[in-house]
Amino acid sequence: MKKIVVQGLGYVGLAMMTFCAGAKKNNKYLYNVVGVEKNSKKGLEILNKINSKQNPKIVDDKHFSKFYSKLLKEKRIKASTDKREYSDADVIFVCSNCDYNFSKNKVDLENYVKNIDQISNRIKSGCLIIIQSTLPPGTTDKILEPLIKKNLNKRRIKKFLLCHSFERITPGKDYYVSMNNIERIIGSKDKAALRYTKKIFNDVFKLPSSKIVEFNSPSESETCKIIENSYRATNIAFIEEWRKFCSINNLDLEKILNCIRQRHTHSNIMRSGVGVGGYCLTKDPLFAGASSRQILKKNFNFPLSSKAVEINQKMTFDVMSEIKAKFGKKILSKKVLLIGVSYREDTNDTRMSPAEGVFNFFKNMQCKINFYDPIVNYWKYLNSFSIKKEDLRNFDIYVYLIKHQSFKNLNIKYKNKSLIIDLNHVLETKKRIKILKNKNYQSYFIGSK
């Protein structure tokens, strides 16, 4: 049986490892699969979760939980920190992170290159490396391929296959579906690498060839991902501009946006929000300029993408400043409950979550802050656990941030004079109308008058 190794078991790698481990033909498993994590505090935490034989529950997705638990029972889930696992691998999926250093305004390529070093110093001849990490365009071609060649040359190995294929998984209730049922983009200069990658995706996801788009350069696959995410980040920033305008002029932005959505060409226009969080949209648009500066050495700027990131970074502060202007002293020293602290719904991922900025705002207002988020459960930023459902009463201010599925049946009995703030369209119209009608409450609904 051929062996697949997945490097990095975060939100992308855990899913990739699981899908590879579950790949079957004629009712027989196709591959031996091992996930390799870093020997770091975070890596060991992930390994402990996986090896404790429980579902790691990083997302609230029934499909994925069922799939993962079944494979766990059949002892198909294996993870380790042992780099020797790369030595006899036939295929390696690289799902480790390539970070952006915001203070130095550059991509942290040095660290990422180490991940590829670890692989290329150990692999056998003919191994296929599929890079799934989001990278600045040009990285695979100009930096990774020469590095792999150099390392293999030292061991007199000539043959290897290299391909870039970015990932589109969406952590949340559609975690399983968003990976299983999507088109794959693959890019390589090498036809044999494209053929082999296609076969692997075919085996693992039962994808017909028509759902796999080939590029004859990895830079095009890398660019595809950066444009996708920059497009989204820019659209969000665009709406933030109008949110501010409507707020200052007391106009109902959400009603206006609903009218615009009636045009089918504009049906996916963004909503207003309290900020952009997560690992990807916060950094990926900056990979465009970084590619020109650090890799392709071309004098090419991306003013729109850079500005979008800047607007999105300021969004939480700007929204909270408006709330301060509106409610001022009424907020001072109150008991506040933040509801949902992950960066998006139905995941425990809190990286760069706008909830951090919201928390800081209330902290500055000398408030006593708790949070309720059964999926996140333990919030590193606060170094504390979520309160229990039974303890949702008795706060002065309720701040809705994320629409987890489990919040649908949340019926909080607010105290008289409560301030209810919905920063992310969490509350359904019925609940909203009830709050607006009740003269005992004050409220703020983002994007509305």
Ligand SMILES: NC(=O)c1ccc[n+]([C@@H]2O[C@H](COP(=O)([O-])OP(=O)(O)OC[C@H]3O[C@@H](n4cnc5c(N)ncnc54)[C@H](O)[C@@H]3O)[C@@H](O)[C@H]2O)c1
């Ligand atoms: N999170 C998403 O929704 C998403 C979606 C599409 C693409 N991506 C991209 O996919 C990549 C991974 O994203 P993620 O969210 O899973 O990141 P993550 O930080 O959750 O996971 C990366 C993992 O790789 C591990 N790692 C780092 N160096 C390693 C090494 N040398 N050996 C073994 N493990 C190592 C880290 O410990 C970490 O657990 C990134 O490039 C990201 O931009 C993420």
